[in-house]
Amino acid sequence: MDLVKTNKAELKSVVESQLNVLIDKVNERIKKANEGSVTGKLKQSVIDTVVDMKDIKAGIPSYADEIIAEMNKSKNKKTMRKVVEKKVKEYFKETFEKQDLTLLESALARAGSPDKKTAQEKLEKAVAIHQEDLSRLAWIFIAVAAAQFALCGIGKKPLPAAQCILLIITLIALLSAGVSTPMIDLEAKISEMKFTLLGHEVGFENQVLYYQTKSILDVFRVMIAHADLQMKAVGVLMVMFSIVFPVFKMISSLIYFYDFKGARSNKWIQFFVEKSGKWSMTDVLVVAIFMAYIGFNGIITSQFEKLQMQDQDLVLLTTNGTSLQPGFYLFMAYAENDEDR
Numbered sequence: 542m543d544l545v546k547t548n549k550a551e552l553k554s555v556v557e558s559q560l561n562v563l564i565d566k567v568n569e570r571i572k573k574a575n576e577g578s579v580t581g582k583l584k585q586s587v588i589d590t591v592v593d594m595k596d597i598k599a600g601i602p603s604y605a606d607e608i609i610a611e612m613n614k615s616k617n618k619k620t621m622r623k624v625v626e627k628k629v630k631e632y633f634k635e636t637f638e639k640q641d642l643t644l645l646e647s648a649l650a651r652a653g654s655p656d657k658k659t660a661q662e663k664l665e666k667a668v669a670i671h672q673e674d675l676s677r678l679a680w681i682f683i684a685v686a687a688a689q690f691a692l693c694g695i696g697k698k699p700l701p702a703a704q705c706i707l708l709i710i711t712l713i714a715l716l717s718a719g720v721s722t723p724m725i726d727l728e729a730k731i732s733e734m735k736f737t738l739l740g741h742e743v744g745f746e747n748q749v750l751y752y753q754t755k756s757i758l759d760v761f762r763v764m765i766a767h768a769d770l771q772m773k774a775v776g777v778l779m780v781m782f783s784i785v786f787p788v789f790k791m792i793s794s795l796i797y798f799y800d801f802k803g804a805r806s807n808k809w810i811q812f813f814v815e816k817s818g819k820w821s822m823t824d825v826l827v828v829a830i831f832m833a834y835i836g837f838n839g840i841i842t843s844q845f846e847k848l849q850m851q852d853q854d855l856v857l858l859t860t861n862g863t864s865l866q867p868g869f870y871l872f873m874a875y876a877e878n879d880e881d882r
Contacts, residue, residue, distance in 0.1 A: 549609065556605040564597060675722070679867035682718070683874040686711050702798070709795050712875060713788070719872030720757040720784055725834055727753045728862030735856040756868050757783065787875075789813050827873045830865075838863045 571588065575581030611617055645657065654660035689711060693700060700708070729751045735744040755763075757779070764776030793813035796804045804810045842861050 553602075553605045553609060556608055557601050560601050560604055560608075561598060564594070564601075568594060676867050679718070679722070679871055682715070683870060686715055686874055705798050706795065709791050712791055715871055715875035716784070716787060716791075719868055719875050722868030722871060723754045723756050723759075723866040724830055724868040724872065725755065726862060726864050726866055727751065728860075728864075730860050730862065731857065732860045733856065733858040752862075754866065757872070786813075827869075827876050830869055830872075834863065834865055834869075 572585060575585040575588075612621065648664075649655070649657070649660050652660040652663050654663055690708065693704060693708060728749070731745065731748040731750065733744065733746050734748065735742060737743070761776050761780050764772045764779070767773060767776075790813045793804075793810045797810050797814045838861065
């Protein structure tokens with residue numbers, strides 16, 4: 542409502558343009574109304590003789606000044622403000638989009654928070670604590686497993702049965718943790734965006750553009766649920782050669798070690814113990830995930846550098862939160878220790 546003071550010249554130009562259109566429309570309407578009768582045609586001929594539209598339009602600047610002066614009166618300002626507020630409310634009602642808030646309400650109930658902001662702060666704090674605990678436990682587990690395999694490799698004597706079983710259990714635990722724990726986080730968000738609209742600063746914070754955190758099992762579920770048969774086939778092959786084959790190999794190794802019911806002569810047991818290593822894709826998967834991390838991290842960083850700007854009219858700060866997660870290191874530890882075995 543302060544346009545009259547701050548942008549008087551621009552406002553006058555707009556008013557003059559609208560007056561010009563209004564005068565033309567009124568003139569056309571009068572002519573159209575007078576076309577239907579003899580009396581109307583006589584009236585129109587008198588109007589055309591007496592009234593010169595050029596003279597009327599010549600006074601548009603002074604008309605605009607009078608209108609702006611009226612707008613500037615406090616009484617009229619209040620009236621205009623009420624009209625504008627009413628129209629804005631009507632537009633809000635017309636453009637309102639109904640949304641299903643069931644999931645949001647459920648999340649608020651689980652977090653025990655009254656609103657979204659409080660719940661978000663509470664959940665982010667809890668996630669940070671659990672993430673720290675998960676990383677610490679993962680690295681402790683990896684260190685213990687590495688030390689265990691290193692000690693077993695020092696001696697030249699055959700491993701005792703108990704030690705062999707312990708190594709197999711450790712490998713199974715590493716594989717289970719590696720495939721079920723998130724391996725990579727892909728996050729791209731706008732940390733802060735501010736701009737000025739009609740003299741008022743408008744700002745947004747923590748606008749997440751893209752976020753995914755996936756384990757191998759999560760990727761498999763996504764691929765197997767895809768409509769494309771090729772995606773389903775790739776998902777099955779990935780699980781087959783990265784999880785199923787390694788598990789069968791470890792179980793077969795244990796059976797072969799004890800020669801359970803003459804298992805050493807069984808062709809399937811021999812295959813999984815002696816030849817299945819070339820079919821395993823655990824090391825390939827580790828490299829693939831690492832390359833995916835490098836690729837996504839590079840793409841997001843390069844694209845965000847183009848977006849990021851800071852000037853008088855717009856402040857845009859972006860954040861790339863792409864990172865490798867404990868699942869990757871657990872799975873890599875399994876692949877390395879499995880090779881050592």
